[in-house]
Amino acid sequence: MKKIVFSLYLATTMALGVTDSFAQKGKPLYTFPVGVQAYTYRASFPKDVIATLDTIKALGITEMEGGAPKGFTEAEFKKACDARGIKIPATGMGYEQIVKEPMEAVQKAKALGASFVMVAWIPHQKGNFSLENAKKAVEDFNRVGKTLKENGITFCYHNHGYEFQPYQDGTLYDYIVKNTNPEYVSFEMDILWTQHGGGDPVALLKKYGSRYKLMHLKDLKKGIKGDLTGGTPPENDVTLGDGQVNIPEILRLAKKAGVKHYFIEDESNKEYEQMPKSIAYLKSLKQ
Structure with a gap:
């Protein structure tokens, strides 16, 4: 793992140098801490938690969305992250x-020092998310x-794609947003x-x-047509800027909306290759 950390450091430095040389002049578009979703390193955390955190630190990442991995309490994991400047x-x-x-x-959120708790999946029959599912949610x-909220934590729902089932003049996602209380959701x-x-x-x-309030940054391979299953093969998750998602415009609007925490989530099986390039891409964007 130590060799991986060093290799990542070199890869990041090289990627940043290459990207910066082609960057447009102007003020940086992305001005927030670089964050990562812990799922990105789902294959590494079970092998060596500390070495994985060192990898994350080497990339210049200072925020993470995630929970305590197996073998760690929330307090222990927070201490290990704090020691590496990762909130x-x-x-x-x-x-x-x-x-x-x-x-x-x-309790878990407060032990980790987190202000937000997110849920990323509503139980339903695959490919058939219904109005009844949405109403219960x-x-x-x-x-x-x-x-x-009464205990100082903000609840967030993380969409997964299946919610865009057509409903009335919009989608079931619209139904969820419109029928949840903005004070609580x-x-x-x-x-x-x-x-x-x-x-x-x-x-x-x-x-x-x-x-x-929060955002997952990731890009979908060009030419891929989606569906309502909430799933796609890992190879369709590409380096930021290489896919079909309009990331610059999304970042501009997210900043305007008040989104404060952005987490790169790389669901590919090439996270060690793609993460440095994704970070370099974010830092290359100009207003």
Whole structure:
């Protein structure tokens, strides 16, 4: 793992140098801390948590969305991250778990130093997300979100693409946003899954603006036509800027909407190759 960390450092330096040489002049578009979703390193954390955190630090990442890995308590994991200058502003929890034990989510978030708890999947029959599923989620989210807010934590729902099932003059995603209480329920936009599900990240940011508090940065391979399954092969997750998602415009609108935390989530099997390039791409963008 140490060799990997050093290789990543060299790769990042080279990628930044190459990208900067072609960057347009002007002020940086991306001005927030570079964050990562812990799922990016799902293959590495089980092998060596500390070496993986060193890898993340070597990339210049200072924020992470995630929870304590196996073998670590939340307090122990926070201490290891703190020692490397990595904050954990957001963590995740499963739908069934948070509905059953919302205070457990509060306790875990506070132990990690997180201000946000997100849920990334609503249980449903694959490819057939229904109005009944959406109605139940709205009811549960409003209740759970109220409990979290009363305890100083913001609840966010992270879309996965299947929510863009047509409904009335919009989609079931619109139904969820419109029927959840803005006081208790916020959103994390995953820009790849939005695009893959047939949604328009730019249009949604214009439409719902301040409802978005968090964002997953990822790109969908050009030529890939999405669907409503909420899934796509790992090879369709490409380096930021190499795919079909309009990342510069999304970042402009997200900043305007007030999104403060951005997490690169690389679901490919080439995260060690792609992460340095994705970070370099973000830093190359100009206003």
